[in-house]
Amino acid sequence: MSGDLSELYQQVILDHNKRPRNRGRLPTANRVAHGENPTCGDQCSVYLRIEGDRVAEISFDGAGCAISQASASLMTTLVKGHTADEARSMYDEFKRIVTTGEAPEEISDLAAFAGVHAFPARIKCATLGWHAALNALKGEVAPASTEGAAG
Numbered sequence: 001m002s003g004d005l006s007e008l009y010q011q012v013i014l015d016h017n018k019r020p021r022n023r024g025r026l027p028t029a030n031r032v033a034h035g036e037n038p039t040c041g042d043q044c045s046v047y048l049r050i051e052g053d054r055v056a057e058i059s060f061d062g063a064g065c066a067i068s069q070a071s072a073s074l075m076t077t078l079v080k081g082h083t084a085d086e087a088r089s090m091y092d093e094f095k096r097i098v099t100t101g102e103a104p105e106e107i108s109d110l111a112a113f114a115g116v117h118a119f120p121a122r123i124k125c126a127t128l129g130w131h132a133a134l135n136a137l138k139g140e141v142a143p144a145s146t147e148g149a150a151g
């Protein structure tokens with residue numbers, strides 16, 4: 001990755017931290033899931049309004065480290081308008097990027113998190129919001145935890 005590219009990606013994370021997208025409780029939500037990452041102290045709740053088989057509205061709320069909050073913010077912008085299956089494949093791609101550090105050829109905001117792979121403890125921070133969103137899509141109301149999660 002060139003210096004310019006990693007700076008660009010750094011900007012994506014800083015920007016989502018400074019101006020989180022879709023942050024706050026969603027009053028019209030019909031699905032909610034909460035996730036926590038005890039090793040870092042991150043908390044994240046994801047609110048969805050499902051219409052048909054698509055995510056019509058999405059928001060998140062929580063507190064924690066920069067990686068967890070920026071990742072949750074980016075996740076909401078990507079998942080909105082998509083089906084559960086599409087969200088799942090985006091998560092699979094994201095998970096691959098943060099665990100291997102291999103960014104896709106094309107410029108992708110997801111790739112901003114490729115650097116996380118060098119800090120394995122932070123992978124759970126990066127995937128927290130996604131776990132909560134996928135659980136909300138499955139309709140699970142039990143708290144999601146990244147501790148011991150297989151996927």
Ligand code: ZN
Pocket residue numbers: 037040041042064065066067068122124125
């Ligand atoms: Zn964290």
